[in-house]
Amino acid sequence: MLVLRYSPASPYARKIRIAADLLGLTERIEILAADASDPADSLRRQNPLGKIPTLVLEDGASLYDSRVIAEYLDHLAGGGRIIPADPSARFAALRLQALGDGVNDATLLIRYETFTRPESLRYGEAIALQQGKIDRALDTLDAAPPAGSVDIGQIAVACALGYLDLRFDGAWRETRPRLVDWLEKFARNVPPFEATKV
Template identity: 35%
Template sequence: MRSGVQQTPNRMAILDPMKLIGSLTSPYVRKVRIVFNEKKVDVDLELENVWAADTKIASTNPLGKVPCLIADDGEAIYDSRVIAEYADGLSPVSKLIPADNRERAAVKTWEALADGIMDAGILARLERTLRPAEQQSQTWYDRQMGKIDTALRQMSEQLGENAWCHGNQITLADIAVGCAIGYLLFRFPEIKWQTQYLNLDRLHQKLLQRPSFIETEPPAA
């Protein structure tokens, strides 16, 4: 006896490729691009200028910031710290964030310190480039540059003579630090951190040998 209910074959949902919305000069975008590269996970890069009058970034990230990741299910993920952690869980290759809770916190603290340098640097640069000269605040600018100086000193002290920021292999801590000091070279070449903090320079030179850093080098200003 034949049933009146017809069986339909199971169909797997068709997922779109992941898409990373960002710019070539953002240090936060560079950070997550390096993470995807180190994890051997493919992601399409869609360039977006958030300062352009016709930017559409708010349609995916209401904060109007990059990077913004459109996952393969179409959902938006932001900001760079969230994307980096998400990317690290996509592949067992090159685990960048430790599973141990305390070690994880240590790596994420390094990332917060590095991101703080980038935050301060961007705020200082915007003060000089977006505000009319008569409206610029030297006090505000000096405050941001002071944060950078203090953070660099802390980084150097914590790194000491170690080969890596945490543990015996590259982690998200090193990637974040490399992007932060690389951003200073890109936007603030007058800050001579290389001669003041030789251990940070050694780490940076080592990172620059990696394909992930080479491929994400920002274009000449």
Template identity: 60%
Template sequence: MMILRSAPASPFGRKAKIAADLLGLHDAIEVVFADTNDPNDSLPTQNPLGKIPVLILDDGSKLYDSRVIVEYLDALAGGGRLIPSASAARWRVLSAAALADGMNDAALLIIYEKRFRPAELWSQAWMERQAQKITRALAVFAAAPPAGIRDISHIGLACALGYLDLRFAGAWRGEYPALVAWLDAFAADVPAFEATRLKD
């Protein structure tokens, strides 16, 4: 059985879990908690960067970065299901997925600034720069949310919005009602989204 090292709050780990579920691979993966802040966790031996998620295959080899993991799972399930094989659709979907991942990266940088630096050293300019990235990405997605068959761009956006709900109390919702409706529809259509939500 494959092992996915992750943590419940990770939007990138959540993306891999939802992808596995949509591909019918949920039962082929055991999720094992990883603590990125624990120096005794084996995570750095599985990913030298000490980041999650990491997928450990049956032969012991390791895949890291959620994009790589999702592409591997998609190929394992026959290919072309979450990442289109046709060129034009492929690049469109991968670009949208990268934009969603970038939202998560920016949100994480804000969280890390507050978590790992004393308040008197926080850089408001740095945090505002990250917040602007999120705002610009939200505007792009609000203008044209992912449509059609659920793919990696849908999963990525849902996980990004879910992470903004978790860490920023859903402050985005008042400005982007179209995305609220889109996320509600995604959650209704993909039960794994609620199943992977970090419960209070």
């Protein structure tokens, strides 16, 4: 059996859990929580970066990060399911995944800066830099919400928006109505999105 090391709040792990469900692989994967901040957690032996998600294969080898894991799961399910085989559609999905993951990267950096540092040590320019990335990405997505079949790009974007809801009370929703509508439709059509919500 495969083992997915994860944290419930991780948008990257959520992306993999949704992908596994859509690919019909949930029954083949044990979901096992990891504490990335605990030096004694076996995660650091499974992934030298100590990051989640990490997928431990049946032979004991590990795959990381979420993009590699998603590619592996799609391959395991026969290929071309959430990562299209057609080059044009494939690179559109991968580009969209990069945008969603980039929003998560920036959101996490803001979270670390504001949650883990004392207020006197927070660096406002760094926060503003990351917020600019988020705002530009969301504006781009609101201008042209994802369309077509559910793929890894749409999953990544939905998880990024869900993470913004979790960490910043959905403030993004106030000025991006088309993206709000898109996410509501995605949630209705992709049940594992709601099932993995924290």
